Amino acid sequence: MTTSFVSDLITAPSGAAARLRRVVNGPAVVFGAAILLIWMATTETGLVGAAVLPSPAALGTAFVDLVGSAVLWSAVWATLSTWIVSLIIAVLLAAVLGVLLGSSAGLYRAVSGLIEFFRPIPSVAILPLFLLLYGATDSTKILLTAYTAFWPMIVQTIYGVLGTDPVLKDVAATLNLGPVATRWRIALPSALPSMAVGFRIGASVSLILCVTLEIIVGMEGLGREIFVAQSSGATDRMHTLIAVTGLLGWGVNALFQRVERATLHWHSAHRNGPR
Incomplete structure (x- = not known):
């Protein structure tokens, strides 16, 4: 009996351990550690040159240097400010028009052809048109980013x-x-649960498009800094900026998921646990 009690005491997770297990994704940590080990092995053995893929230590040094410079934060702000304005425009238009079209069968049938025609057109394909109209300005970046976010939002609405x-x-x-x-x-x-999915998708793809425009056109932001680093041969800086962009996208998605769970806690998908 004593042995059984001690065994149960050892195997039973404490409150702190249970909370840690809920927060930390074990398989993801193991997978990440494996990727890091493979990365270190390929760079240390010379299988991949430093000009293509710098070592984790080199990227760590570049990251510390970037975080301490105003260049990174200025680029992040340029990208985020444009993205936020674009997202507000897309959300307002998609919510109003989506509810109006979805609640009127006749009106929806009248414009469904236009929606299905414009929705599959890649945003980059109409970039030359926006450049002709507005030039390489913030207006082009804002409107084209809003255009990208608008379609998944209105369709889901x-x-x-x-x-x-x-x-x-x-x-x-x-x-x-x-x-x-x-x-x-x-x-x-x-419609709110469906709208939330559309807004989250629209936010992610519009952020991708925003950075892409900065790379292609040379507009101020993270994309331009990535292109400049690549052009100057600063591979470690380029990879660090790419990683920062990935972290930014991850943070945006995590924020939207948290807001969605908080505002739609009454919905069955969130009552049954996080998606």
Whole structure:
């Protein structure tokens, strides 16, 4: 009995250990450590030249130097400020137009062809048009980034409104709710989970497009700094900036997931656990 008690005491996770296990993704840590070991082995043995892939130590030094310089933070702010303004524009347009189109079958049928025509066009393909109209300015970057974010947002909003429970529509009709009240009190709350997915996708792809524009056109931001580092042969700086861009994208997605869980905690997908 004593042996069984001691065994249970050792194997039973403490409160702190259980919380740590929920926070730390064990398989991800193991996978990351394996990648790091392979990376160190390939650079130390010379299988991959430093001009192509610097060692982890070299990247660590470059990262410390960048964090302490104003160049990095100026580039991050240039990218983030443009992305935030673009996202606000896309969210407002997608929410208003998506609810309007999704709650009117006739109107949706009238414009669905236009949506399906413009939605698959890559944003980079219409970059020359925006450059002709606005030149290599912040207006081009903001509008094209907003254009990229807009399509997944409006499509998910329309589908969310179209998927409104018919029972709720019957309740709205029984209560004699007008069109505006029905859209605001019935259609919009029903579409919120679908809209949240569209907003998260739109935020990610628009951030990618924003950095891509900075690389192609040379606009101020992380993309331009990556291109300058590559052109000058500063491979360690280039890889560090790429890593910073990846961390920025990861942080944006994590932030949206946290906001989504906090605001849509009533939805079954979040009651059953994080996605």
